[in-house]
Amino acid sequence: MLFRQIFTAALASAAMSVFPAIAADYPVDTVTLVTHSSPGGGSDVFLREMSKYLAPELGVNVVVENVRGGSGAKAMADLAQAPADGARFYATTPTFIYTSLLSEPEYKYTDLEPLVNFFIDPEVIYTAAGSKFQTLEDVIKASAESRGRWGAANPASLERQALEQLKASTGVQAGIVTHEGGGDLMINVLNGTLQIGVGEVQEIQSQLEAGEIRLLATFSDARLDNFPDLPTVEELGYGVVVRKFRGIAGPKGLPADVIAAWENAAQAVLASPEYKKTYEANNLRANFMPHAEYGQFIETFANDTESFLRESGVIK
Amino acid sequence: METLYLVAVHLGNPYVFLAAAAGVTWGILGGAMPGISPSITMALLLPFTYTMDPTGAIVLLASTYVGAEYGGSIPAILIRTPGTNAAAATVIDGYEMNKQGRAGLALGISLYSGVLGSLFGLTMLILLSKPLASVALAFTPPAYFALGVLGLSVIATLSGDSLLKGFVAALLGLMIATIGTDPVTGANRFTFGSSDLLSGIAPVLIMVGMFAMSELLVQASDRSEGTKVLSRPRIEFPGLKLARRLMFPQSIGATIGTFEGVMPGAGGTIASFMSYNEARRWSRHKEEFGKGSPEGIAAPETANNAVAETALVPLLSFGIPGSNSTAILLGGFLIHGLVPGPMLFTRSADVVHGLYAGLFIAAIGLLVIGILMLPMCIWLVNRPRPYLSAFIFALILSGIFSIHASLFDLAIMLAAGTVGFFMRMLRIPFLPAVLGLVLGYLVESSFRRSLVLSGDDLSIFFTDKVSLALLVVAFLFVAGSVGKRALDFVRHRPSAHYSEGSE
């Protein structure tokens, strides 16, 4: 909220100067994308980059607003109470499902309407270049002999869940250490405190290029274009697939023309050669889902997460 | 040496110069506003950096950070309100000096200590980035736990006349730190279904409440027409004798600040409290501490400004932000397509050298802008007391609201002020509470992380060499000050303790 005016001003002027906002069929002139990430944070930088390409496709000005607090609880409350006129949207990541389930805030993911999905971030398992582990099997074998030390970036997160599932499916013993973000985790992998860590490729990119980190496997459903030799966890026979989505949700009851405009714009943005170069370099995988499919996807995702949290006793 | 030459080339670049000067000015203003943290000050500039060239953008943000870390000490000295968390230790002696009519000297000391701290930190950053980065790597979870314990050991000396009451205050701080999301499981604790409490209570609310609000309440409760000692509205630098005396506390601050800055998650607040404590321990004028000691300003101010420089080590070498402020700086890098980390020095060496040059200009700019601005600040606090109180109250209510645009935060701050008021009445020191609050999360999360790592084997804290060393030092500190109190008690001698000037 604090940053609303300045970001609005800066982005609006940036958008205007490049692409004159043409009053197309879209019902409003300015679209606000709300994120719970702080300015300069991962989702925030991602959204601002994307909004540059989104603005001309929708024919509106696109601004990013940071509504922080309560790991997304505030942002969800903000959106759930906003009018469904196509002016205000929420940038979704798995966080909003986790916060809804764990914190039971007043407004949850069920009070929002998933609109379209843009990306799936691949999650990879990595280790320090100097470690003795060459493959994921080495790690699993070692953990079967003596208690393993694995790391996830945040306490209740998709990464944590993925490791817990990997532990359960292999039946090995491992302590799963949680951190305060990917950077914290990486230090502990680099200095050998942890055997493996899980994170998004973009978080470890610089270390990867410097050859300080070795990738062992990816949790995605297919091999990654940038790392064709990297096996997926599923094909190694451990049966864990993780889909960290990045999409858009709005208030309930979005009009049909807004939904259609977004479905078209999302596909056009993802196909834009210029943007493609940027996001592929950042190891994001385009994964467009239209409104109908995305709603289903979010529901399945939430149900899976809920049953995991319920089985492990985190929630009642 | 080659690096130095490449940095020097950028010193003449007018673009770098302008960005550094603008950043440091903006930073001082933001840092001096209570509630507006260095990271918010930087975040406000972020959108403007889009259109700048990468070097200018990074220099602008980094200079803002330097300015803001210094700016926090101005309200700490003048109105007992730490403008930034790291300035909390400066309040102790700074405000006392102000009350004695020595505000000009207090501000002068904090300014030139800040500049020295910045320059020292910058030198370390430029020359010893590689070895310092390996210090960051040596800190495993048990080592962080030991560091937190070492920080908490400072309580033993900050507790005034009653050690027991000091521990009570520290526990209160640790309890407040447990509110919010659990660091290991992510479950909610003590949130009572309120979404305002999900991410915990920001330390700044408690600090501003306990320091500034409680002072306002005490002033309101005291109806006597006490005459206020006014300071002359000019900034004074210490003479040769005092400057020589300050060299030792400054070197303590510079050393502690350099190391704490390098460790992600440790940060300026711990550094300034620890340097305050060490400066007091090794001082020849112990009795002055808490009653307006110049050393008590020099040490923490050197430390937190050194932190602002060396905090860039983990960011530049690993791409890891150790604090909210460096996270914003990371955002600044990413926006321009630069990825901090091991490849940064090979790929974008020019930006790094420009950054170093900008930081140098920022450190000098600190001095210039400080000298121009501070007399006006002293003039402001010389206004009649009713108006000054009213303005401080309005300022902290506005500043605290700005953090999350939340009225709930204002209520928390008022509540913390009330608690602080009663603590002063009951002669319970509240510095340990602030320290407990700041360190609570670090201590708990790294303790539990270590046990997950070792499979609940407590020996991990002794097999890890860094952890063992820090724990031994912490033990010696506590044993030393408890022993001294016991000795004083046996000899029926009043302890030369630190006093908080409660009434």
Next chain:
Amino acid sequence: MLSRDFVSGLAAISIGAIYLVFAYGLRTSALDDSVGPGGMPRAYGWMMLILGLMIAAGSIIKHIRSGAAPDLGIEWKGQGRRVVWAAGLLAIGALYIFGISTLGYPVAIALLLAAVSLYQGARPGVQIIAIGIGGAAFLWAVFVLVLGVSMPKGLFILL
């Protein structure tokens, strides 16, 4: 009996006890480590309780030793009046919090400036109004114009 130390002890005991009740109410789950979310809070709570008892006991022992009954009149002299005066300032702050959404930031902060100045002993007069309006204008310029904080606009937005 009711010395400041004794009251401090009682306060610590009650804070510790209340905190412990909630600490024991924390949920446990399979994702927990051995310490668990409740581990540290319980330790803090018990330590608080024990320290409270020690402080309270210490103050009793001190009085028994000194023999004479402590003069509570001196110990607490003038404190009641102090609390009342402080509560008044707190009430102004509370009114500000309740009023800001309706009045809007500029009006609320101007009233706060004037009210606190008067409460702290400034003489009523034109300068109070000037301070209120001038101070509010300055703070509004800093926080709303320069820092871009979206302060509550209140119902007077139409004016």
